[in-house]
Amino acid sequence: MKAEDLKNSILQLAMEGKLVPQDHNDEPASVLLERIREEKEKLIKEKKIRRNNKESFIFRKNGHFYEKVGKKGEPVCIDEEIPFDIPDSWEWIRINTLREVYTGNSINKTEKETKFTGLTEGYNYIATKDVKFDNSIDYDNGVKIPKDLEKFRVAPKGSVLLCIEGGSAGRKIGILNQDVCFGNKLACFKTFNENNNFLFYYLQSPNFKEIFKSKKTGIIGGVGIAKLRNVLMPIPPLKEQKRIINKLHDLIPKINEYGIYKESFDILNSEFPDKLKSSILQEAIQGKLVPQDPNDEPASVLLERIKDEKERLIKEKKIKRNRNESFIYKKNGHFYEKIGKKGEPVCIDEEIPFEIPSSWQWCRLNTICTKITDGSHNPPPKKDFGIPVLSVKNINQNEIDFNSIYRFTDDEGFNKENPRTNICKGDIILGIVGSIGEVAIYKSDKKVIAQRSVAIIKTEIYNYFLASVFESILFKKYAKTYSKGTAQRGLYLKTLKEFLVPVPPLNEQKRIVSLLEDIFYLL
Known part of the structure; x- marks a missing residue:
């Protein structure tokens, strides 16, 4: 199995509640979501965030899932949207329920070079190229945004950045270790949870990748923020999230290491027959594959017969005489070559690539x-x-x-x-x-x-x-x-x-x- 397939399988098991056992002593996810709603109300009253009049509330009833949108919305059965079963202590939510999802600001090349390059203070500016496929983020790219420029949106430390447009859309993702400004092709997932690793892993899961792919539009391929906010996500109890994260932290590096070894092994395995064949051929033409038989007529006699055969063909006018015919021989441990009848012998030791048995000849x-x-x-x-x-x-x-x-x-x-x-x-x-x-x-x-x-x-x-x-x-x-x-x-x-x-x-x-x-x- 490829490392990527193994990683996907484990991530999917994690998202379905099958990677670690449930603990009935855990506070259920429904209580966690209730605290998130209370925290949102507090921030709304403090005018730190705006009220979402289309807030989603998903609940179970008689074995079915229903969703109520906004205060006046009527519950609608969404069973057909639910991609897989989850444990009873888990809940389904729209990603926007966690808090906020938003994009950053674009900067044109001239502005970036003249205003924001070479500054010593400010927020590091993260573009799509700075988020790597191995989930790392390059903060030292030389571009900074002064902290007093309020038009630039900030992604706080601990939030998740996801590329949502272009060739890397849905494939580049990372968790921030500092507050940053960021580009408009990246989405910031900001939650009430200090530990966003569960969200980070969900955004890498096969389920999310499939949803993301289905929502892509446009020539260059991208998913709008409104669609992202509306994506369904499973939420475990907080303590179970931590157990899942710890398990994935333990497994993913091992899977990546396995991937490196697997790739090397696959390359070796694909190249091995050709390399082995080359080695065997080399042994063969050096006289090391089969034993020499002293009863064999030596190659010198064979070459003499070939010379006679050529003379016959020349006389019959079937081939032309080669005035520069080569004759190679060994004398006093050195190889010499004579070209044509009048040529002087020249030592060609430097041309001889390897030793051959005494019954063989170079020509x-x-x-x-x-x-x-x-x-x-x-x-x-x-x-x-x-x-x-x-x-x-x-x-x-x-x-x-x-x-x-x-x-x-x-x-x-x-x-x-x-x-x-x-x-x-x-x-x-x-x-x-x-x-x-x-x-x-x-x-x-x-x-x-x-x-x-x-x-x-x-x-x-x-x-x-x-x-x-x-x-x-x-x-x-x-x-x-x-x-x-x-x-x-x-x-x-x-x-x-x-x-x-x-x-x-x-x-x-x-x-x-x-x-x-x-x-x-x-x-």
Whole structure:
């Protein structure tokens, strides 16, 4: 369960009288409300507040709830308004019964900066931005209102501020620890009770949130003061309020702490399979996943065969000779690279990312491939159906997702592009623009061409092993370092061809891939 859901459940239990037990020795809420009415009458006589001629009085009779509005009003059954049952010692009231609900004063930017910023004395002025989502209030915002400016309404210490307009309406709420002036998008809930925590928690309850949401109006969303004053609220006996508050004070911090741990755990849980997969792939391409077999033909022999195969293809004019062919070898504990027939050996120790078994070899990607090209930079006119045109967006979980292909070409377009790419079953399709590193083995007999966002790679080593290398941290770091572009980064073919690949013996490549498939199936 999410922390927010748990908090809502507990707050709702509290508002229904189910969080702490009732005590029959408690003075009932009806007596508390009677004292509030007497206190109001006293303040009216002292001309400190005005009489509300539409004062609400809610009472039970024969198992039903009735409301009488004003002295001359007739009792009306309000059973349909009552959202849930409450204990017999509790009462329902309109929020306005508690005392007063009112908004503050707006200040325009110029006035705020010229008249009320940088003052050393006065009431701190609280705007919506100063009430935080964690219920804290920022008093030190640099804006103060002189105490002799009577036009500004004051929210007294202990009262509750609630945002009632804008994107934060109904979600930002706090209890004041000092007298303040405040903005017109905030409502002050001022009561006769010194401890307003029960009201504070009620305004966070699911019941209030639902009511608030239903009363929102306007483009930016807000609830007027008149509607707020008319909201129903359950009132427990005063002593029970204190027990509820103490219980919530104890539970809410623990729920918030749980939320932090839950969020961290959820992130860890969602990232764990990918991180574990990356770690396993890294172990695999470093020769640490499966044991080496001394009977395996070493990678050096495999590379020699690839070299011979390339010579054959060159003679048959199926591929062109690479005058800058790379040859990497180890001598006296150091790695050297010779480029082309006339190149001088250069130590490349700084390029070697990690140690590999003695039966493995380092080589450039181009050394082990007979084809590395990209898709069309100027694809043929788009058709609604026909021969698919692949892009990196069509690689999904190491497969080509033909259902996601939205671009097609006709035979003319295919015949124009295919001689260069010639995508065949077994080729590696690698994302090199945008989602760099997305990789799949082409397993279909369908005719296709590709867009420039993918590279088409025909390799002479085990294609599934090379695809695993492209999924590894080794390639991701390489791509991140050497890709170019701002809006959409891309890896140039020349750079791709220079990528250093750790090459195991062929039999070991197959054992590695087999074990990776078994492990990833479980993930």
